[in-house]
Amino acid sequence: MAGEIPDLVALERTGTGKGAARQSRRNGMVPGVVFGGDVDPLAIEIPFNALLKRLKAGRFKSTLFNLKVEGHEDVRVICRDVQRHVVKDLPTHLDLMRLRRTSKVSLFIPVEFINEEEAPGIKRGGVLTVVRPEVELVVTAGDIPEKLVVDLTGLNVGDTITISAIDLPAGAKATIDRDFVVANISAPSGLRSSDNDEEEEAEDGVEEAEA
Numbered sequence: 001m002a003g004e005i006p007d008l009v010a011l012e013r014t015g016t017g018k019g020a021a022r023q024s025r026r027n028g029m030v031p032g033v034v035f036g037g038d039v040d041p042l043a044i045e046i047p048f049n050a051l052l053k054r055l056k057a058g059r060f061k062s063t064l065f066n067l068k069v070e071g072h073e074d075v076r077v078i079c080r081d082v083q084r085h086v087v088k089d090l091p092t093h094l095d096l097m098r099l100r101r102t103s104k105v106s107l108f109i110p111v112e113f114i115n116e117e118e119a120p121g122i123k124r125g126g127v128l129t130v131v132r133p134e135v136e137l138v139v140t141a142g143d144i145p146e147k148l149v150v151d152l153t154g155l156n157v158g159d160t161i162t163i164s165a166i167d168l169p170a171g172a173k174a175t176i177d178r179d180f181v182v183a184n185i186s187a188p189s190g191l192r193s194s195d196n197d198e199e200e201e202a203e204d205g206v207e208e209a210e211a
Contacts, residue, residue, distance in 0.1 A: 005076065008065035008096075009050070012072070013043040021093065030091050034067065034077060037098030044069060044096075051091055055082065062107045064144050067096065076141060078105060101142035106175055108134040111166075111182060112147045121157040125188040128152070132182045135163065139172040150182065160184040 013024055013031055020043075024031040029045035054060050060079055067077045077096040085092050099105060111133055116122050135148060148166050155161075162179045174180070 005064055005066045007068050009068045010044040010046045012069055013045045016043050025092065030094060032094040032096060034096045034098060037075065042069065042072065055091060059110065059146065062109055062144060064099065064141055076101065078141065099141040103141040104138055105141055106136060106138050107144060108136050109145055110134050110147045111150060113150045113152055113183065115151050115153045118153040119155045119185065121155055121159060121185040124157060126157040126185045127188060128183060129186050130183045135182065136175040137168065137172045138175055139169060143169050143171060145169050155185055157185055157187050
């Protein structure tokens with residue numbers, strides 16, 4: 001994982017159940033549970049504003065955190081779920097899973113495309129069509145990439161980028177066991193239309209000649 005593992009600070013939550021969770025929310029907190037790691041689940045709560053800031057920053061579910069809870073040893077965790085209010089779309093509960101650095105975990109990693117200006121196909125008016133803006137990978141917890149980078153240099157209209165063309169982190173592999181398409185450079189709609197017109201004219205010419 002690029003950079004230092006960020007801290008996620010939480011408090012141990014007293015009580016469990018819906019009543020305790022509602023009280024936590026009234027206190028401006030988001031209740032949650034930490035599970036896994038061959039130890040008992042731990043009920044926690046995180047300040048609402050702190051969690052919302054993390055969520056808005058993006059990649060919350062694909063980030064390995066160092067969870068700090070007073071009275072407990074620090075532990076590496078990853079978010080497995082964030083439940084949201086059905087109307088307000090604000091976080092109401094989260095589930096965190098304990099991980100070892102060597103643990104394998106399945107995550108969706110965002111894909112970034114660079115050097116569009118160096119792609120002849122795009123210079124000619126071709127369109128970059130992104131089929132998968134994120135790719136699900138099985139990765140080692142200590143080496144979760146922030147993103148996958150696709151270099152478009154030299155690509156032409158009709159070229160396709162598959163997962164095999166992307167450099168994956170050591171030990172990482174896609175969850176889909178085939179060379180699937182991530183993106184392609186398609187012809188501009190105007191060019192496709194003119195090509196179709198030319199084909200139709202050619203077919204008409206053939207029909208007239210046969211007549």
